[in-house]
Amino acid sequence: MTLHLFYFLSFLAILCALMVVLEKNPVHSVLYLVVTFFAIAGHYILLNAQFLAAVHIIVYAGAIMVLFLFVIMLLNLNKESEFHKNNYVKGAAVIAGGLLLVILVGALKGTASLPAPEASVGEIGLVENLGQVLFKQFLLPFEIASLLFLSAMVGAVMLGKRDTK
Amino acid sequence: MQTEIIYKSILALAVFGITLFIAMYSTYAERKIAAFLQDRLGPNRAGPFGILQPLADGVKMFMKEEMIPEVSNKFLFILGPSIAMLTCLMTGAVIPWGSSITIAGNEYSLQVADINIGILYLLGVTSVGVYGIMIGGWASNNKFSLLGAIRASSQMISYEIGMGLSIIALIMTTGTLSIGEIAAQQHGGHWNVFYQPLGFLIFIVCAFAETNRAPFDLPECESELVGGYHTEYSSMKLGFYLFAEYINMFISSAVIATLYFGGYNMPFIGRFIQDPNALAIIGSVFLFCKIFFFIFLFMWVRWTLPRFRYDQLMNLGWKGLLPLAILNIAITGIVMWFTGKIN
Structure with missing residues (x-):
């Protein structure tokens, strides 16, 4: 049961995180990000960290994302007024993001030898x-x-x- | 285990039904109280004393033509009122509606879920409730709706801070985040309102603002914004928004009664009645009496005070209630230090 929930929540989190980047409409992006936060809060509950889950929802989904939404709605961003970045900026962004990915993969490789934390007993x-x-x-x-x-x-x-x- | 699940499901359904029923008759009570305060008669045509008026309103809401604006995002347009309804119904799960009933040696708690972070759960669900209004207001693709939604969200975020800080002072004195335990601690007349009078005042003002009730009903200020965030809504979707407001009012009254006014506890009643089951039922009746009083208070204030201006609202929230709430925490800490409750 816990394992199925874990896979479901992970799938949801990754899917919505991808949609945040791929979605053209900024308001939809923010809403996908909110769903991502809910999926991560679900992971906290699976790890029996209820306090962290509740605070995560209150602070991120309840306050910070509302402010994001607030600003985007006030600016009324849409396709016509979208800021077009030139190719140099796009190239620089790809390199920076790729380097971050390399660092993350490198950091996570070392954790394979660590004992896995047992879910919902801590x-x-x-x-x-x-x-x-x-x-x-x-x-x-x-x-x-x-x-x-x-x-x-x-x-x-x-x-x-x-x-x- | 099996009976436990069945019992909890029945209890959850009962809470759901009672919440909807009370919210339905709150609309009737609101109109009757408004009429009383304005020296009118109020609804009196449908049934004796107009008692069937909420049913007639409900039928009218369902039968009306459904309109979805051409340009709006249809999914988000429907999602808005759904979230508003969902979040306000979720909060009833952690409120202790009574102590516990013993049937055939098994003890059944009248609280659906006594989770140890009950208060945080309440705050979390309330903070998610903002999305219902924001998404609905934005998806309507209407300037008035958007302005109403932005007003509502900034108002709710601002007053959530004051509300959270007033609850922190309460948590300091009770030492628990579980609402069931807070209610049980107030047994024998030790109501939290006597220990936290300032905190209670801050909390009730914030509750008025969180439920978007007058004098803080700026999100749907009809003289400036037509209908606020639900301008474009019709039929039962509009009904959901309006209904969510009444459910929120009922739940806020229940939370105020439970956190500050002893919940299901009534002083001295234990001297007259010994049977624990009868005590539990009478306790629930007392809780509902307290809730009805606070619902009346909500309506009384609505038909007495004029609406705030928006800058006054923000000044009250950030420059009035927030420093007061921090002061309340400091005072609570100092008093607890001197009375030796903390060291």
């Missing part, structure tokens, strides 16, 4: 255990990450304020 993803790990074991990195977020927020507000002078 307790680490439950809220209490996650909280214990974050606030006891990794307190300092966690707080530093929050500082990073704060500086990003301040930066966003400053950028938003700049042209009202």
Whole structure:
């Protein structure tokens, strides 16, 4: 059952991720991306990481993607107003993306020797255990990450304020 | 195991039916309360006291001509109201509709699913609900619809933050994310509203904004936007959007009653009634009384307060409720420190 779900969710995630790139209409792309996020949240639930799944849905599908959709709808992007990139930019993008793929494949090759994590038996993803790990074991990195977020927020507000002078 | 699955299915169906029934009669109650507040009679033609009015409305909705604009994306146009309806019906699953009933030695909980991240589930489903409005508004290919959809989504995102932060203070005092446990903890008059009065106020204001009810009903502000995001909708698709609003109102009332007003608990009732099954049933009745009170409150506010202006709405959300919610978290933390609940 779990295995079938895993294959279904993986298929859905990969299919929708491909559709994000292949779809011409930007609004449809964003909607496919939302479905991809739901499939990934399903993977988290299979790994018994319910907290991560819920937060993933709330933050990515519920907030960030809505903002994406928001901007695309406001700009009203469509085929006529599509920005045509020249061939140099396209070539550079292909090389950059290909290099990233090589790095990812190289990094994942090393994991073949690692023991596979057992699905849906780990307790680490439950809220209490996650909280214990974050606030006891990794307190300092966690707080530093929050500082990073704060500086990003301040930066966003400053950028938003700049042209009202 | 087998009986458990059958029982849960029956319970889920019952919750589904009751939700739809209450949402249906909320439309009737809304019109009657509006009439009462405006010194009119309200619907009184269909059946005694107009009690069959919701049925007549439903039949009318189904029978009306179905219109899909020529230029819009048909799939997304239908997907919009479907998502709105789906997400608002999903939330009822984690609400404890009562304690538990014991039949022939087996204990049956009146909560469909007591998942240990219940509150996060609620927030997640609510945040996905925005898509129903956004997709519908965009697929209509109408300027008014798009403006309504954009207003709705920015309003809902803004107020979700205040709502989430007010819930964080609540989670700090209760120490659990499971809604079943939060309801059980409030046994004996320890209602959370006494410990979190500010949090409750923030939560209820955000609930009004999340359900797009007056005074925050800007997404469908008829004097500026015709009908808002559902301008192009007709027949039962329009019905789904309107119905989703009433279901959201019912679920929000249930969440407010459960999180802050003790859920199915009623102080002192245990002294008069000893039988646990009778207590469970009476508890459910109390829960529904609380829910009906909050539904009434929603309607009372709608017919009393005028609509906010959009900048006032955003100012209230970001400059009023958000700092207040953070202050509430800080106060809760300080009080918990001094009373020795955390160390």
